[in-house]
Amino acid sequence: MKTHVRALVVGGGAVGTSVAYHLARAGWSDVMLLERDELTAGSTWHAAGLLPYFNMSYATTWIHDYSIKFYKTLEAETGLNPGFSVVGNLRMAQSSARMDEYRLYAATAETVGVPFEWLTPAQIKDRWPLVNTEGLEGAIFHPTDGYINPADVTMAMARGARQRGVTIERRWQADAYHWTGSAWEVTLTKMVEKGGNLVPSDEQVVVTAEHVVTATGNHAQRTAKLLGIKSAAIPVEHQFIVTEPDPALTAWRATNGEHPVLRDADAKWYVREERGGWILGPYEEGAPARFQHGVPDSFRADLFPLDLDRIEEEYMSMIHRIPSAETVGLKDDFNGPICYTPDGNPLIGPAPGLRNMWLAEGFSFGITAAGGAGHYLAQMMVEGEAEIDMASLDPRRFGDWITTDYTARKNEGAYSHVFILHHPDEERPAARPLRTAPAYDRQKALGAQFGCVNGWERPNYYGPLDAPQSFDHDARSFRRGGWWPHARAEAQALRETAGLIDATAFAKHRLSGLGATAFLDWFTTNRLPKVGRISLTYALTFAGTTRTEFTLIRTAEDDFTLISAGGWHAYDQDYLYKAIMEKEAAFGRINEEDVTTKWGVFALAGPRSREILQRLIRDPEPATALSNARFPWLSVRNIELGMVPVRAVRVAYTGELGWELHHPIEMQNHLWDKLMEAGAEFGLKPVGARAQNWLRQEKSYRAFGSDLGRDATPLEGGLDRFVAQDKDFLGKEAMLAKGIRSRCVTLLIDGPEDADPWGREALLDAGGALVGRLTSGGYSVAFGKSIGMGYLRPDLAVPGTRLKVRMLGGLWDAEVTQDSPYDPANERLRADG
Template identity: 40%
Template sequence: MTMDAQVLIIGGGAMGVSLMYHLAKAGWRDVVLTEKNDLTHGSTWHAAGLCTHFAHNPTIQELRATSVRLYRDILPEETGDSCGFHPSGAMRITSNPDRMDEFAHVAGLSRFTGYELRLLTSPEAVADLHPLARTEGILGGIYEPDDGHVDPSLATNAMAKAARAMGAVILRQNPVTAIRREGDHWRVETAKEVIRARHIVNAAGTWGWEIGHMMGLNVPSVPVLHQYLVTDTVPAVAERIAKGLPELPMIRDPEESWYVRQERDGLILGPYEKDAQPWSIDGVPPDFGAELMPPDLDRVEHIIMAAMARIPALETGGIKSVVNGPITFTPDANPLIGPAHGLPDAWLLTGSSMGVMEGGGAGWFLAHWMTYGAPPMDALAVDSRRFGSWADRDYRVKKAVECFGLQFGVHYPYEERPAARGKRLSALHDRMVARGAVMGAAYGWERPNWFSDRAGDEAVPTFRRANWFAHVAREVATVTASAGLADLSVFSKFEVTGPEARAFVDSLGANRAPKAGRIGLIHALTPAGGTQSEFTVSALGDDRFYLTSAAAAEEMDEDLLRARVAGHDVRIENVTGDLGVIALMGPKSRAILSALTEADLGAAFPWLSVREITVAGIPVRALRVSYIGELGWELHASRGDMPALFDALEKAGKPHGMGFFGAYAMNSMRIEKGYRAWGADFTTERSPAETGAGPMIRPEGRGFVGREALLRRMAAEDRWDMVLLAVETDSVDPFYSHAVLHDGKPVGIVTSGTYGHRTGQTLALAYLRQRDLRDGLTVEILGRPRPARVLDTPPYDPTNERMKA
């Protein structure tokens, strides 16, 4: 028997059922969900059900907040059934000063997003909220009054009931056995029938890797065993109930790596050990469904003892049961949501270690994306394409173990976690390290963050100015006075060739393709007019274009290009791994490069132009473009030629005092120029005009995706506006997600920030949702409001004289 479906969702946990509910609510028809066993089997059924608003990213926070609203308010009203939501509130406590900085940062973000998270600045404030907790050694914490916990099975079944009432179909005890593409549909073979679906969604959770394998896709998730224990009656809790006192707030101690919540007249204790235990890495046992592993409390005994020392009442309740079951982790502990790379009409909604906490919101998020062609918020933190084929078995296992162990780790800005590094190395990697590069990771690539003169130097994580601050200042000074060399090989790179190449590039976005020999920016839009991608476009001829973009955008941009090429006689080639890039920047860059080439680097090679030249006998695609505001070139050459090109440039640069610079120096210098960055400042939420790219927009005379929406947003009186701020501060510089305040009320959000070493100013790029505000602004950084003023022009070389020299 064959069944037709507009969409087939594979997996009946909280994530998949939420998507079924939200798609049905959005008007989709023939929505079918197939489940290997029964709803909630896998990890949903044994989840502790914690729900929170705490998050370091506004999109993740909205997933969690949406889940709370759904379980607490919407589903009970729609179905008449309770989801078992307990509005207990929650708190996190700490003895770590850095953690207090983290709490202040999250509280500041939440002021902008509108969710109340209250800093607790003393042990007494903690004791007032949780009278069973000892507070010796505690500095404070953060209180989340709207948090709570939910019954995972009740919530999932309430979503299923509402979805069925809207016509959705659920197939239980129906495992998928094969998946393949047939024409414009997916053919999915199951135990009961064949399903022909226009769209398929991998929401398989514990089985996500296996279903991905059937789809021909690498899904970098790993089941990891997590234990929690449930106590018998705790007298202190029973006494509170007898007195009619409210439920205790959930409490987490991230330093000791545990959480505790009330469960009737007992408590639940959940520890996260550092040495996580991956489970069934290459395939879940066929008969696994609602089973648990035997308890293994020896692994977490030290954490249990620490929790009992903090909450002595735990000792008074015997262990009633121990839950030891798998939950899935991705390499960064965020879920995988969005299009499946390279596969038409295929989607991922899996990999969440917080499936119940995020599931209600995750289903809403993907349903919006599938319905409207773009996510409702910036998706970079969850986009299923943020890991490529380089995220192999070794990577996903090591990162899952690391993320589990750092479930309660401090989230520092500029943090570089050490597990599974070195997956993608540029041809210059060893040379960079030999010259003092301290490396960071960008989409699997190793890239220099900064350069040290001490062997083995590493960044010390902090929310304040780090140990690399002076090193970056030196790099900037060298580039400004002489010249600097940087390895930018991590760029995503695409070649677009063919007789209709110009027409195709012209149709990509809000900016026209540049003339032959010139360089321009093209912003590809979502249907809603937001910025989906930003390409630097070099026109090598009317039938040859070279596009570069951010490292993290490689799979996303390749998908976009291939999706929009239909109807054009064009060939698209991803050459990211074939070419390397050296940036040579600074006032002496022309003199250095002239010593190695016969090409005219003067008037015949103006700013924003591209030439194919020979440098030290090596064919080079030279782009006269600069992201840092100095005279300079990007030199793109074959990977095999990069070492020789580097050696020649280094030798030619030594008499001129040339040095090296990394990503941190580049960030400082680009913000001094007011340059926006994709993924931080350019996002799908805001149009290019709102981001400050209005002068480059050329919407007339042609069609492109998002054009009408862009024009409406440009004309709207309530559109947002990005500004460059000079912030008065001392040793704490803005980085991202700080609230911008006016008269104490949140009116904007910082997207990126830095200290500008050339200008001696602390700077931040920020969106204001009230465009007319210019005076009386402050930026709240780690709990303190810092005066800020809007800069009408970039503080460094506003007329671009240095780049045009």
């Protein structure tokens, strides 16, 4: 066995094998793959092998697309047939809402280039007479996917990896990881058969690797403990059954081709043909999480007992949809563990806090994702960044606050939500509420309906306190949901009077010390603000794309507070921490403190906001304390509001006169009460995140995670004024080398009367050619129509360009407008008083 390699991949399932293959294909010749048992011995062996394109995530759609195309090339390269049956995938809908889901997904698929067809119930029945189309609204059909043999595709990738120089070692278990400062020392133990079990022997080897990738599947919790990190990957039971041959199907197949993979999403199952019979795979309620604390040594390629009672409803609905299956007996059953994460997406990318340690864990659709995951992870490792934005799949999207119980409950919820309608405004209920700011109960008493951001409960909107019994706060829609008029009223109130937004979930980090100033000047793109001022700035990836957005607050010469999006807390913190560790020797001592939970934040904004604060401020000259002369735009001051010491920042994400009020979190309730009391006479209204999202688009304020990400530079994002090109900063040369491949623009849209874009829609020119995509969407109270932000070809990214937006299957007129179409001169932000 080799004892020194460039990359060690731990885990010999489909995902690990793909990572090893793609690292070698990318040019890393010294790669070793390690498997504790036999290749495919984990979840790979009992996977159903489906390859569904359908996914509401843009990044995951790219990953699935790569996999499906890549698997079709393996036989020509390796000589092994991966067993790909390209039968297509028919996803049926029983309701108009389900069809709306498919139309929204199709807009994303169009931006990626995924082929699909629309079918009516009559067309379904004409093509596949065995399918009962009663109650169906229609279907979306993917003609180029289907299913594959999981073991065969894994072995084909393994052969391809060996042909490219990868060493594959079986029956070796990773038992310890030690970072030397320049490489990983991984202690391996030889595994041997004993009484049918696989047990450690006395033989051990230490392998030194520059990089390590863990793709350990069901063993992810054990791996995390060895690495000293937390993992959001815990398996959940998934069962599927195989029937005896169906005579009706056998007769059909005598003169016809194979059925596509059938999915009745509203019935929560998939079905495909198998040797003249059917495989039924349900995603039922009540499937339990397993192996929360690790996989027992006795569990190898094993299964759990089948629980037919749990899937009775899904089984009966399959018989309803395929009536010929009613008299067919059961031939086989499988109930095995499949890893999940709280949001159902895998963990692909750097491990938090660890250098050159990469995770490829938590794959609930591992066969579908394996090829693309290996490809894009290899790009990240070899080239410094993937060509698509992988932030939505980053392992650091879940913070260190997660626990085993939280993860298990959320993963069970994610499993049961596989076929639930994936509304863009969905809020999954499992493990909530958990993280609540002190004002949570006060907001709830005012009708707040909460969303969840990094575990924090945050008001999405405030519903009516006297709502009729028929009003359903949980009603979701792909169009304008029940919450829409309330969010519109909040947005109008903030534009006309004043609104109060809870922004406590913001991530907040304090940097101080002799090296802090030089470090931040190198780490971020903009010029540093002067003491007592703030600036908006960006940290880039090594590939020159946008990695993170920060608001920098400078309170002393070498003392800064960095504010970033609450949903990216651990993601930002890890990048900041690793950059400090790399540069502290060059710049000097840097103290980094996470102060997120020490400070609450309220955003008070609107034309009457100054008057409200003047009722509360304790100052020798309260009438001028908040004037432009004493408190100019983009400045920070320590003030007192009632009995609360507040760090007030004159900035507003909504584009109105306003302040962010950073306060000791233990005083939050007092401050909330005083603000609501003082604002009553001015029409102050509590405002949720959905109205805020609309308002920021009227100002063309880009949001990290949607409009900004690791697939575009800040110059492409239209952020030129926040990039000081006359200084050196991380990623500058790579940013300039990329040039301008696309531009971020704001569009006003004449959309349907009952819907707005969600930020996933395709943009087409007058000739119907795809020219870009939306990344944000919503409604503009200022313009009385839909609004969106997105990326276009540079030649089209000019005000006045007329385009079409694909919304709910139709094409709607859109026009590129100037940046900040609402108050472009910022007169309202700068208003004096």
